[in-house]
Amino acid sequence: IAVVSYPILVGMMLLTEEFILVIYGDAWTATITPLRIMCLAGIFVSFDPLLSSVLTSAGFVKYSAYRQIFEVALLAVACYIGSFWGITGVAWATVVLSVAVVLIMMQLLKKMSRIGWRDYLQPQTGALIAGTVMSIVVLLARWLWQRFLPYEPFSGLFVLTGLGALTYTGTLLQLNFPELADIKTEIREGAAKVLGKLAGKGRRGKEGDPE
Secondary structure, eight states: OHHHHHHHHHHHHHTHHHHHHHHHGGGGGHHHHHHHHHHHHHHHTHHHHHHHHHHTTTTTTHHHHHHHHHHHHHHHHHHHGGGGHHHHHHHHHHHHHHHHHHHHHHHHHHSSSOOOHHHHHHHGGHHHHHHHHHHHHHHHHHHHHHHHHHHHHHHHHHHHHHHHHHHHHHHHHHOOHHHHHHHHHHHHHHHHHHHHHHHHHHHHHHHHHHO
16 A cells, blocks of 8 residues: 555645646645645555554454544544634644544554554555655756746646656665565566456457357
């Protein structure tokens, strides 16, 4: 999840302005800051399904259900308080809630199992490093572009998105983490199964064709 969610959320956070201007136009510029903040919240929210899965697989289904009820109630309160500062306040309230939920879940896991922050974050190290490198490259490229060449949101969105994707993928491929090796193996195995099924359907189709 982290390998996919990090680059999308971080990339969206970096290129929020270009995305809004190109897709929705100038009339939606007021949503740029809230969307950028929500992308930050999304990074923390991406931890939630993994933590819930760990709790459920460990047999603590009841605690996971209680946590979801508590989270909904806390979300309502946080959004109400944040609404006094408009949509931006609601977005920041979501960030605070997301961080609070992650901290609560990790404390719960530490009490009920031997899983700690290091155990949880270690498999995501590759995605975190690649996301950081991607952020630096995209920000530097945009700064140089705006400083020395005419910059337009449309071209900036697509060029910088492509640059970010290439940087993220290239960094991941250069990292030699065991977790990344497992992901590569799963991708290869999945691709082999899909190609095998397609090849099998193709052979059956040819056998069924009348001469």
